[in-house]
Amino acid sequence: TGGAERTYSFQFVSQPVTITNVEPITENMYVPLGTSVEQLPLQHRVWALLSSEVWTWMEVDWDAGTYNASSVNNSGYLLKGFPKLSEQLTNPQGLYVEQYVIVEEPLTEIYVDPEAASGGNGTEAQPFNTLEAARDYVRLQIPNMGSNIYVYLRGGEYHLTETFELTQADSGKNGYNVIWQAYEDETPVITSAQTITGWAVDEEATEEKGVTVYSAPVPEGTDFRQLWINGVQANIASDNANDARIKLYLNGQEVASANGYNQDLNYIFDFTSLSLKVTSVDAPYSSFAQWRNLEDIDVVIPATWAKSYVNLSGVAADGTLQYQGWNGLYGRTVSRWRTGVFSLRNAYELMDMLGEWYLDKTENRVYYIPRDGEDMSTAEVVYGTLDQLVSGAGASSADRLSNVWFDGITFSYTSWLEPNEKHYISGQAGYMATFSDGRPVDNSLGEIGASLEFTHVSDLVFKNCTFTHLDSEAIRFNTTAKDVTITGCTFEDVAATAISSLNFSPSEHHPENPDDMMSGWNISYNIIHDVANIFTDCCAIRLGYVRDFVITHNTLYDLPYTGISVGWNWGTHDADNQTQAGYNEISNNLIYDYCHTQDDGGAIYLMSEMPGSVVTENYTYGKKDTNLQPPLYVEAGLAGV
Numbered sequence: 001t002g003g004a005e006r007t008y009s010f011q012f013v014s015q016p017v018t019i020t021n022v023e024p025i026t027e028n029m030y031v032p033l034g035t036s037v038e039q040l041p042l043q044h045r046v047w048a049l050l051s052s053e054v055w056t057w058m059e060v061d062w063d064a065g066t067y068n069a070s071s072v073n074n075s076g077y078l079l080k081g082f083p084k085l086s087e088q089l090t091n092p093q094g095l096y097v098e099q100y101v102i103v104e105e106p107l108t109e110i111y112v113d114p115e116a117a118s119g120g121n122g123t124e125a126q127p128f129n130t131l132e133a134a135r136d137y138v139r140l141q142i143p144n145m146g147s148n149i150y151v152y153l154r155g156g157e158y159h160l161t162e163t164f165e166l167t168q169a170d171s172g173k174n175g176y177n178v179i180w181q182a183y184e185d186e187t188p189v190i191t192s193a194q195t196i197t198g199w200a201v202d203e204e205a206t207e208e209k210g211v212t213v214y215s216a217p218v219p220e221g222t223d224f225r226q227l228w229i230n231g232v233q234a235n236i237a238s239d240n241a242n243d244a245r246i247k248l249y250l251n252g253q254e255v256a257s258a259n260g261y262n263q264d265l266n267y268i269f270d271f272t273s274l275s276l277k278v279t280s281v282d283a284p285y286s287s288f289a290q291w292r293n294l295e296d297i298d299v300v301i302p303a304t305w306a307k308s309y310v311n312l313s314g315v316a317a318d319g320t321l322q323y324q325g326w327n328g329l330y331g332r333t334v335s336r337w338r339t340g341v342f343s344l345r346n347a348y349e350l351m352d353m354l355g356e357w358y359l360d361k362t363e364n365r366v367y368y369i370p371r372d373g374e375d376m377s378t379a380e381v382v383y384g385t386l387d388q389l390v391s392g393a394g395a396s397s398a399d400r401l402s403n404v405w406f407d408g409i410t411f412s413y414t415s416w417l418e419p420n421e422k423h424y425i426s427g428q429a430g431y432m433a434t435f436s437d438g439r440p441v442d443n444s445l446g447e448i449g450a451s452l453e454f455t456h457v458s459d460l461v462f463k464n465c466t467f468t469h470l471d472s473e474a475i476r477f478n479t480t481a482k483d484v485t486i487t488g489c490t491f492e493d494v495a496a497t498a499i500s501s502l503n504f505s506p507s508e509h510h511p512e513n514p515d516d517m518m519s520g521w522n523i524s525y526n527i528i529h530d531v532a533n534i535f536t537d538c539c540a541i542r543l544g545y546v547r548d549f550v551i552t553h554n555t556l557y558d559l560p561y562t563g564i565s566v567g568w569n570w571g572t573h574d575a576d577n578q579t580q581a582g583y584n585e586i587s588n589n590l591i592y593d594y595c596h597t598q599d600d601g602g603a604i605y606l607m608s609e610m611p612g613s614v615v616t617e618n619y620t621y622g623k624k625d626t627n628l629q630p631p632l633y634v635e636a637g638l639a640g641v
Contacts, residue, residue, distance in 0.1 A: 019050060019090070020050065022095050034141070045058060046058055062081050067101060073102060076101060079098070106141045107149075109149075110150065142171065150181055154188065158189065159192070177459075182407065194383055197216065199215070214376045215367045223420065226415065237351035237356045238347070296361065299344055307536050355369065384414040384470075388450065389414060389451050393456055397513070402460070403458075405462075429497075432448065448472055451470040452475040457482070460485070462486045462487070467492075467494060480517075486524075487526065518544070552588050553588045559595070560595070562603070564603070569607070584614075585615075586618065
């Protein structure tokens with residue numbers, strides 16, 4: 001204070017603390033015969049009450065007592081867990097927790113029911129009630145598998161609060177599979193859906209908009225980019241077209257808003273020279289300065305084959321709205337920019353159409369204008385809370401997650417929020433520009449989120465599954481995915497690509513070990529429609545450098561861009577040393593009503609060398625764009641087909 005220096009001395013005195021209580025473990029643990037002590041999924045920590053009247057997590061040491069992994073015991077072996085002590089922490093009463101471990105004959109049929117009580121043992125009479133409990137039980141008997149293990153999921157919703165993870169420890173062994181399967185004719189749904197309730201007419205918004213507006217509170221911190229009403233995607237508040245009240249300026253001059261291409265906008269890298277300005281005199285829309293939550297607004301920038309979502313920031317002195325502080329866009333995105341269809345989205349001020357919604361993250365309130373026939377007193381209003389439902393990964397290509405099936409399961413409702421922070425700057429086919437210090441990195445591609453994602457896998461099967469209401473790619477396979485089968489599945493209402501492979505790095509198109517090549521897939525008899533409905537530059541099926549793939553008898557329709565895309569990089573990786581891609585088959589697919597939003601695509605889009613490949617007996621019609629490219633789009637570098 002007043003510039004004076006003062007010195008303080010502190011003496012810390014350590015005083016012993018005693019444990020006065022421990023929280024008991026109330027559920028028995030069920031394990032298959034042969035489960036060793038080391039394999040038991042025992043709690044590592046327990047709640048303990050200290051003499052200071054504070055509950056805290058305490059690590060424990062377990063005493064196995066008389067536990068015998070090779071002997072069935074339906075009464076349960078008693079294991080004791082003692083809190084770990086120190087010089088300052090004592091346990092004068094010798095308190096401990098008890099865990100009864102019941103050893104049973106291994107189950108080859110395990111049951112899960114989301115409505116079941118906790119503490120089940122996995123039998124049909126006493127099913128587990130979470131996917132994690134079933135997974136942990138299966139892990140214990142995998143080393144001694146002598147037949148397939150079936151995990152039957154009863155119908156109902158399995159609400160996830162975190163991603164369901166599988167590793168190489170969950171692989172089938174000894175030539176057998178772990179099969180996660182719907183129980184008989186029931187429909188299990190793995191979801192992160194969250195319901196919004198408490199809807200009421202918002203009198204202030206209704207008066208302002210001149211149409212009935214409902215609103216409902218949401219918890220603080222709630223965020224989402226998609227909303228569904230009774231299972232139907234609602235529209236985020238947008239101008240929906242080139243709004244005459246909003247003009248685009250380049251270096252202070254208004255850019256003509258005619259449809260088609262504006263040469264002045266080709267290959268613009270300095271977007272600080274672009275701005276938007278409201279020209280209407282109608283309050284409260286006469287100035288962007290009067291709009292709420294400007295940082296949440298996106299400008300939608302469509303190009304010939306791409307669409308980007310760019311976040312905004314503040315208002316300049318002249319009333320124009322500026323882009324955020326980064327400088328530059330991925331050049332190919334801006335090339336041939338169609339200025340006539342740029343738009344704004346996620347602005348309360350633009351919410352004026354039936355079926356439009358707006359989330360005000362400062363008020364923690366969501367607004368919605370119901371569509372005809374919607375009763376908000378009974379409507380189910382849902383958004384996703386997780387960006388990913390299922391993640392599966394092996395440790396490496398030598399230790400993969402393998403021999404796992406999913407049969408008859410529905411995956412629904414996710415929320416991918418990365419564009420809120422990093423923009424979505426598209427290069428092509430859903431690949432994003434990545435940024436460093438606010439600038440895009442040359443030749444660097446980011447990736448849209450994936451609702452299901454797998455890395456270092458083999459012998460995976462998805463059969464008769466449904467992927468719906470997903471705010472990202474439906475399913476993506478990364479490095480060294482081999483022998484994958486996706487058959488009889490339905491993909492609908494997906495924001496981006498339905499089936500995707502991410503394998504474009506040198507280690508993947510020229511792997512040192514040929515066994516690391518993404519190969520041996522079968523994609524057949526699937527129905528894919530209304531996908532890429534947000535990120536419209538994405539393909540329905542997008543594959544990179546692949547080998548021995550069979551894509552056959554699929555039906556694809558209602559697509560904004562390309563149906564099936566195989567290959568990458570326009571042959572540049574083949575120039576000096578041919579990649580190992582090839583011997584693929586694309587046959588007997590029906591593809592129609594495609595390219596209804598983006599141009600320069602095809603029903604089937606091929607690039608780079610892939611010797612020994614065959615494209616035959618596919619039927620396509622209904623190409624919606626005005627581009628002159630044929631349905632079978634043959635790109636630069638294609639050879640060997």
